[in-house]
Amino acid sequence: MSDRHIMTEEKPKAKLRRDIDENLKRVFDDAIEEEIPDRFKQLLAQLKAKEAGK
Amino acid sequence: MTYIDPSPLHERCENEPATGANPEAGTIADPRDELPDHIPALRAFAISLTRNGTEADDLVQETIMKAWSNFDKFKPGTELRAWLFTILRNTFFSSKRKTKREVSDPEGVHAGSLFEKPHHDGRLAMNEFSRAFDQLSAEHREVLILVGANGYSYQEAADMMGVAAGTAKSRASRARARLCEILGLGEGEGIVAEQSGATMAVLGLSGRQSG
Numbered sequence: 001m002s003d004r005h006i007m008t009e010e011k012p013k014a015k016l017r018r019d020i021d022e023n024l025k026r027v028f029d030d031a032i033e034e035e036i037p038d039r040f041k042q043l044l045a046q047l048k049a050k051e052a053g054k
Numbered sequence: 055m056t057y058i059d060p061s062p063l064h065e066r067c068e069n070e071p072a073t074g075a076n077p078e079a080g081t082i083a084d085p086r087d088e089l090p091d092h093i094p095a096l097r098a099f100a101i102s103l104t105r106n107g108t109e110a111d112d113l114v115q116e117t118i119m120k121a122w123s124n125f126d127k128f129k130p131g132t133e134l135r136a137w138l139f140t141i142l143r144n145t146f147f148s149s150k151r152k153t154k155r156e157v158s159d160p161e162g163v164h165a166g167s168l169f170e171k172p173h174h175d176g177r178l179a180m181n182e183f184s185r186a187f188d189q190l191s192a193e194h195r196e197v198l199i200l201v202g203a204n205g206y207s208y209q210e211a212a213d214m215m216g217v218a219a220g221t222a223k224s225r226a227s228r229a230r231a232r233l234c235e236i237l238g239l240g241e242g243e244g245i246v247a248e249q250s251g252a253t254m255a256v257l258g259l260s261g262r263q264s265g
Contacts, residue, residue, distance in 0.1 A: 008086060009179065010175070012239040016234070016239065017230065020125060020198075020230055020233060020234075021202040021203070023180070023184075024185040024187075024198050024199065024202035025203045027102070027183070027184050027187055027199075028072065028098050028099075028102060028199055028203035028204065031097065031098035031101040031102060031202075032094045032097070032098040033094060033097065033204070034094050036090060036094070037111070039111065039115070040090075040093055040114065040115070040118065041090075043115060043118055043119070043189075043250075044089065044090060044118070044135075047119070047122045053245050
């Protein structure tokens, strides 16, 4: 990356990066489901029970 | 990875009463109680890495079990999510190495499909973007999810990935460049630099490739 072009390129490049990050956030957020599947609730309950039984 | 035997050096005082000892310390409860709060993010991270819901949930299950039996290695005051992410990605990459179960040529599925031009408002179309994201290597998806989507610093991401900060940084910039390449966008050019999206999609690759 040459510093000479920074004046002309920084802006669009920063914007592109921001757009990419924004989309990455959406990809990530789309994969988030707030509801925890029963499978994991059960697993945690089992782990806790096992711990308490020690 | 050495997640197996809990170190006796940092053994917690299990018998110490959790209540009343220090009223200010009410929030410093067992970090394991916070585990459920991070499960949605763990699943999202697992999906980003595996691109497969079933595999992702298996990965999360393994992560929870490893975390649970190794909580004595968690350093209070550090970020629990980062610690959990580290376990998850280590589990993912080590099982990937073992089974050599590489994602079976995602290019084969998508290479022929034409990407739409970016929207006029400069935003990339979501479908287009996530298809491009799917085509990245797991290592590239990982670094972009950590740095781009979760806002971790290169140093933090590097710590999770077990590499130097400089490696994380160059990996992230290669991943971004690859993403732009797949999307037909020359890095350093604005997304809406061209009026003709079709032309841009074809010519985008001729955009300057910084080293």
